[in-house]
Amino acid sequence: MIRRLYSLVFIRDILNRKVLLGFKKRGFGKFKWNGLGGKVHSDESIIDGARREAKEEACVELENLKYVGYLEFQFEYDMNDIMATHVFCADEYSGEIAETEEIRPQWFDYDKVPFDKMWKDDKFWFHYILSNKLFKGFFLFQSDQETITHYELNEVDKLE
Numbered sequence: 001m002i003r004r005l006y007s008l009v010f011i012r013d014i015l016n017r018k019v020l021l022g023f024k025k026r027g028f029g030k031f032k033w034n035g036l037g038g039k040v041h042s043d044e045s046i047i048d049g050a051r052r053e054a055k056e057e058a059c060v061e062l063e064n065l066k067y068v069g070y071l072e073f074q075f076e077y078d079m080n081d082i083m084a085t086h087v088f089c090a091d092e093y094s095g096e097i098a099e100t101e102e103i104r105p106q107w108f109d110y111d112k113v114p115f116d117k118m119w120k121d122d123k124f125w126f127h128y129i130l131s132n133k134l135f136k137g138f139f140l141f142q143s144d145q146e147t148i149t150h151y152e153l154n155e156v157d158k159l160e
């Protein structure tokens with residue numbers, strides 16, 4: 001089994017109850033809203049990969065990233081491959097959020113998150129992002145990348 005490392009970052013505006021999502025303009029997950037993030041490079045830590053992706057995709061610098069979740073995604077077209085995705089939140093940033101070639105960023109009210117235009121698993125665990133709880137999950141998708149065949153999801157006390 002190959003576990004490929006990914007980061008996924010949600011920037012929150014706690015005061016105004018908004019979360020930053022990015023509309024993916026190309027590549028895997030094209031035309032979906034998601035957090036910022038992507039593949040962790042072999043020469044960087046997971047948290048450094050998360051910071052790099054946030055800068056590349058939305059031009060923001062993140063300092064205090066909180067590790068909040070661990071998600072595994074598997075697709076029936078390749079059962080030997082697992083996307084091991086480390087989920088972070090950030091409540092402060094510097095720089096000016098800007099659209100890039102890959103991502104169009106936009107703030108969403110906590111109660112207007114566009115789940116119908118996101119990965120199908122997101123609606124299961126997104127409440128943890130908004131409530132400061134830690135979570136772990138596994139989602140098996142059919143080859144269409146839209147249908148969830150099986151999932152496991154738990155709130156946890158700590159993440160290793």
Ligand SMILES: Nc1ncnc2c1[nH]c(=O)n2[C@H]1C[C@H](O)[C@@H](COP(=O)(O)OP(=O)(O)OP(=O)(O)O)O1
Nearest residue numbers: 006007008027028029036037038039073085119121
């Ligand atoms: N099912 C699901 N729910 C929520 N988030 C995700 C998924 N599947 C996913 O892949 N993701 C997340 C995990 C990552 O943050 C991205 C995918 O990363 P990707 O765009 O492939 O990686 P990059 O390194 O940015 O890609 P390129 O620059 O090489 O195109 O989505």
